[in-house]
Amino acid sequence: MSDARLETRPMREVRFRGGGFQPERRRWIGVAVFVLVIGLVEWGTRAGWISALTLPRPSEVLATFGELWESGLFFAHLVPSLTRLAVGAALGASVGIATGMLIGLFSYMRAALVPVIAAIFPIPKIALLPLFVIWFGIDEGSKYALIAFGTFTPTVVATYGAVDNVDRTLIRMGQSFGLSWLSIVRKIVLPGAMPGILSGLRISLAIAIILLVAAEMLGAQYGIGAYILEAGSLYDLERLFAGVVILSILGVLVSMTIGFMEQRLLGWRT
Amino acid sequence: MMDIRLEGIAHSYGVTEVLRDVSLDIDTGRIVCLVGPSGCGKSTLLRLIGGLERPSQGRVLQIGAPPEGCLNPLTYIFQDFALLPWRTVRGNVSLVLEDHGIRGRKAAPIIADVLARTRLSDFADALPKQLSGGMKQRVAIARALAVNPAVMLMDEPLSALDSQTRELLMDDLISLWTREPFTAVYVTHNLAEAVRLGHRVVVLSRRPGRIREIVEIGKPLAERGYADPDLDRVQQHLWSLMREEARAADEELIDV
Numbered sequence: 001m002s003d004a005r006l007e008t009r010p011m012r013e014v015r016f017r018g019g020g021f022q023p024e025r026r027r028w029i030g031v032a033v034f035v036l037v038i039g040l041v042e043w044g045t046r047a048g049w050i051s052a053l054t055l056p057r058p059s060e061v062l063a064t065f066g067e068l069w070e071s072g073l074f075f076a077h078l079v080p081s082l083t084r085l086a087v088g089a090a091l092g093a094s095v096g097i098a099t100g101m102l103i104g105l106f107s108y109m110r111a112a113l114v115p116v117i118a119a120i121f122p123i124p125k126i127a128l129l130p131l132f133v134i135w136f137g138i139d140e141g142s143k144y145a146l147i148a149f150g151t152f153t154p155t156v157v158a159t160y161g162a163v164d165n166v167d168r169t170l171i172r173m174g175q176s177f178g179l180s181w182l183s184i185v186r187k188i189v190l191p192g193a194m195p196g197i198l199s200g201l202r203i204s205l206a207i208a209i210i211l212l213v214a215a216e217m218l219g220a221q222y223g224i225g226a227y228i229l230e231a232g233s234l235y236d237l238e239r240l241f242a243g244v245v246i247l248s249i250l251g252v253l254v255s256m257t258i259g260f261m262e263q264r265l266l267g268w269r270t
Numbered sequence: 271m272m273d274i275r276l277e278g279i280a281h282s283y284g285v286t287e288v289l290r291d292v293s294l295d296i297d298t299g300r301i302v303c304l305v306g307p308s309g310c311g312k313s314t315l316l317r318l319i320g321g322l323e324r325p326s327q328g329r330v331l332q333i334g335a336p337p338e339g340c341l342n343p344l345t346y347i348f349q350d351f352a353l354l355p356w357r358t359v360r361g362n363v364s365l366v367l368e369d370h371g372i373r374g375r376k377a378a379p380i381i382a383d384v385l386a387r388t389r390l391s392d393f394a395d396a397l398p399k400q401l402s403g404g405m406k407q408r409v410a411i412a413r414a415l416a417v418n419p420a421v422m423l424m425d426e427p428l429s430a431l432d433s434q435t436r437e438l439l440m441d442d443l444i445s446l447w448t449r450e451p452f453t454a455v456y457v458t459h460n461l462a463e464a465v466r467l468g469h470r471v472v473v474l475s476r477r478p479g480r481i482r483e484i485v486e487i488g489k490p491l492a493e494r495g496y497a498d499p500d501l502d503r504v505q506q507h508l509w510s511l512m513r514e515e516a517r518a519a520d521e522e523l524i525d526v
Contacts, residue, residue: 173352176320177366177417178342187365191356268356270399 088147100159158200166192306474307519345419
């Protein structure tokens with residue numbers, strides 16, 4: 001006879017109370033949310049409980065987008081914008097990473113530059129556009145400068161934070177094996193700071209896209225930002241939204257690129 | 271042949287005196303174990319010996335020249351392994367050779383040799399995250415062997431491992447030593463490790479650390495075994511030296 005049958009006291013299973021608090025991969029949920037929201041707006045504008053003045057009909061935005069594509073103006077707007085984004089962000093991010101490394105590695109640099117960075121971080125860079133136009137000209141120069149300046153500060157802050165977080169025991173290990181200062185920086189500090197630098201880039205590149213529109217406020221005939229601003233001043237909601245959608249897609253693509261870089265460069269993380 | 275001599279070492283962090291008047295000779299080809307209650311400054315002493323910190327008083331002397339082909343005379347093995355997580359096993363060993371201009375084809379035989387000696391040949395391309403704790407520490411040992419050190423400075427190398435892995439790794443260390451005797455300073459709080467691996471066991475008092483007693487263990491390393499009665503007696507003696515101090519050290523407030 002088993003013990004269980006002898007047992008007369010009340011019995012119940014132990015209640016499960018663990019689990020959760022652990023992000024898991026859920027495919028297609030993101031896509032489903034987009035489809036749901038767009039479908040809802042489409043339905044609302046057709047049924048009339050969303051007025052045409054509040055939101056444009058998604059299908060009409062798509063049609064506008066189609067016109068833009070067919071007229072060949074799509075690339076005429078996209079190419080200059082992408083160039084401005086690439087040049088400005090590359091400039092800002094690389095100078096930002098270099099400055100952040102200097103702050104992380106040298107106490108004098110930290111003492112000298114951290115207050116300066118703190119002072120320029122909260123300045124809305126858009127407010128400085130007229131100044132940039134005077135300094136760098138109304139052409140591409142001022143646009144590159146605005147985007148570069150906007151990406152610079154968050155990259156600096158992320159980079160020196162990341163350098164501060166590099167495991168000091170690894171640096172002591174490098175010293176104990178007689179590695180040169182440069183080797184320690186190149187082989188231990190830089191790869192160790194890479195996760196923080198990349199997550200900083202996620203933020204600074206999003207800021208770069210935001211500033212793209214601002215940069216095209218002055219002296220730009222072509223560009224996604226110019227297109228949106230022109231549509232906005234005419235209250236042409238369909239064209240406005242077509243432009244905004246392009247920016248969103250750009251943001252998603254940038255984020256995906258960084259995700260891909262993280263997979264390639266940071267596969268060593270547990 | 272290279273010996274290490276400590277002359278009147280004293281060290282303080284601010285107003286906290288950690289070590290007081292420590293003098294010790296470390297002879298070639300022998301393992302010296304440093305034991306003592308927690309916070310007695312044994313890890314500090316090891317950092318002083320390897321030049322990672324400067325003593326407040328006294329000096330650390332290298333006597334004689336390091337052996338030929340020695341790239342890094344004083345080489346550490348750390349408690350937390352200190353492997354670069356983004357480099358493979360081979361890459362971690364290669365790291366310490368690169369700065370000496372040894373790379374590519376010149377490095378390959380050295381890396382192959384040290385990985386064979388630590389039984390890691392099959393794992394050369396694995397990343398640290400794929401390895402168990404014991405294997406990680408064997409990689410760190412392989413890396414240390416690659417620079418052909420005169421003295422190995424081991425800072426609680428087995429403390430982050432579970433007790434079974436610890437036994438296995440002790441056997442590995444003993445067989446490495448019997449094949450090719452190396453000089454080592456081995457810091458541990460585990461008396462069983464000290465009596466298994468040490469030719470001499472140096473007992474430090476609690477803070478400020480001074481040398482209380484030096485116990486010589488004559489039995490050859492290869493003949494020492496698990497639960498060895500001879501070693502048990504030595505361990506009993508060491509514990510009787512340390513017991514009261516360990517209790518007092520445990521009840522001390524930490525002032526940082």
